[in-house]
Amino acid sequence: MVTSVHTSTNAFEMKESSLRARLPLNTDEQNEARLKLTHVLQTTLNIEQVLELFFKHIQNSVPMSGLYYEHQAQQFSLQVGRDTPHHCDYRLITPDDDLGNIIFSRGKRFSEHEMATLESLLSTLIYPLRNALQYRQALQTAMNDPLTGAGNRIALDNALHRELQMAQRYDQALSILMIDIDHFKQINDTYGHAFGDTVLKEMVQAIDSVTRNTDMTFRYGGEEFVVILSKTEAKGAAVIGERIRQYIEQLIVDEDGKKLQATVSIGASTLGPQEPVKSFFGRADEALYCAKRSGRNRLVSAKCEELVTTS
Ligand SMILES: Nc1nc2c(ncn2[C@@H]2O[C@H](COP(=O)(O)OP(=O)(O)OP(=O)(O)O)[C@@H](O)[C@H]2O)c(=O)[nH]1
Structure with missing residues (x-):
């Protein structure tokens, strides 16, 4: 010692x-x-x-x-x-x-x-x-997004290009998760915009609390987030995605006497050989769309293949 x-x-x-x-x-x-x-x-x-x-x-x-x-x-x-x-x-x-x-x-x-x-x-x-x-x-x-503290769209764009180059140069795995809060419009309409903002902040904290320090969280749009998982294969992305989904499902957002249990839909995509960033990102987006279409509160892989179903 x-x-x-x-x-x-x-x-x-x-x-x-x-x-x-x-x-x-x-x-x-x-x-x-x-x-x-x-x-x-x-x-x-x-x-x-x-x-x-x-x-x-x-x-x-x-x-x-x-x-x-x-x-x-x-x-x-x-x-x-x-x-x-x-x-x-x-x-x-x-x-x-x-x-x-x-x-x-x-x-x-x-x-x-x-x-x-x-x-x-x-x-x-x-x-x-x-x-x-x-x-x-x-x-x-x-x-950074001023509301949630997560990286913003510019940061996401930079990080995606950088991580993709690194993954291709060193032949390492790379995955992303695209996460969207279910029925967020309804949450805003029922509980108010300020409470909606609190939900957004708590979502980022929830994602950060169950991912590694090296994973990066970004706010892509209103109620949509992207997590970049470097050195992570499809199987690992499924484990992390499911961990996030379950954690959020059980989370109670509690503010000013208002209580809410929100759910998220998640699309996962793993980088293919020589795949351009647009296709890699687009496949996660399609997977998220599939998750929404097939009932929400679930994780779907890029090929529209449901990895874990909630009954
Ligand atoms: N409180 C709050 N709401 C926001 C913010 N940005 C976007 N929104 C709201 O997010 C909602 C998104 O609604 P939709 O795109 O219809 O999605 P959704 O209601 O979550 O429906 P699904 O995704 O299909 O489950 C809209 O009502 C936006 O006004 C924000 O910064 N704060």
Whole structure:
């Protein structure tokens, strides 16, 4: 078992006065390293790339085996390199923002001088990191459905093309589930639009609670959702689809004294060899249509073959 040894836990604040106190001598070499790093980090807004570039370039000044970064509010974390027993961690704070935590690790202790050098180099990371976090947040806002938090249609389109390319390049299975709430118009008409919105939100939570973290949920239309199941064969898609159907069937949406048990119809499709995205998606849509036509509250495969029937 590897025991973690914390060399130091520090709050790194962007206050020049407190920073200067711990800086090592300002040699030309260090100034050059900081200047170079500043230029390199300005070349991208992608947060993964910013952290990878930072890790790569600080090796010349303070060699280490790994870097772990985490930003709780954005639910983002990244490990670059390997995690080893000795850690040195910093909370990155500016007067306006909390930029998360960064943990450096390696096989031997960090000396005081090395920590001072790290702090000096960290000052070059602050603004590129803040910009990358803001960019990531803006992208997420543009890609998410504001009501349910699920990915929106643009995100679905991007993810479908990306997953299809990956599946074809690495010869991996790929399936999708198209899920539609049954008689949703009637739910809205009977209980009101606000309650209908709550049902939509709870559907996404229900889908997310029974699928893996790597599965992705999107709101495709009003009351229609798509789940992308990477590395999943038809059999696996049937198991997950049926799990979602059963979970939702038993779920009671309860708000302001109104109670409802909704059901969903699901169409499943598994990617065929060399199949274009349009056909893959279209087959799931047809399967969903079959599920609706044959009585709702059921899961149907792309070939209109009912996988599980509810009596
Ligand atoms: N509350 C709410 N309703 C929405 C939203 N978007 C779409 N809808 C409603 O979803 C309903 C969809 O109705 P239909 O397409 O007829 O489908 P359905 O009633 O579910 O019937 P089946 O799918 O055949 O079971 C319409 O009444 C839309 O107004 C939304 O964001 N919130």
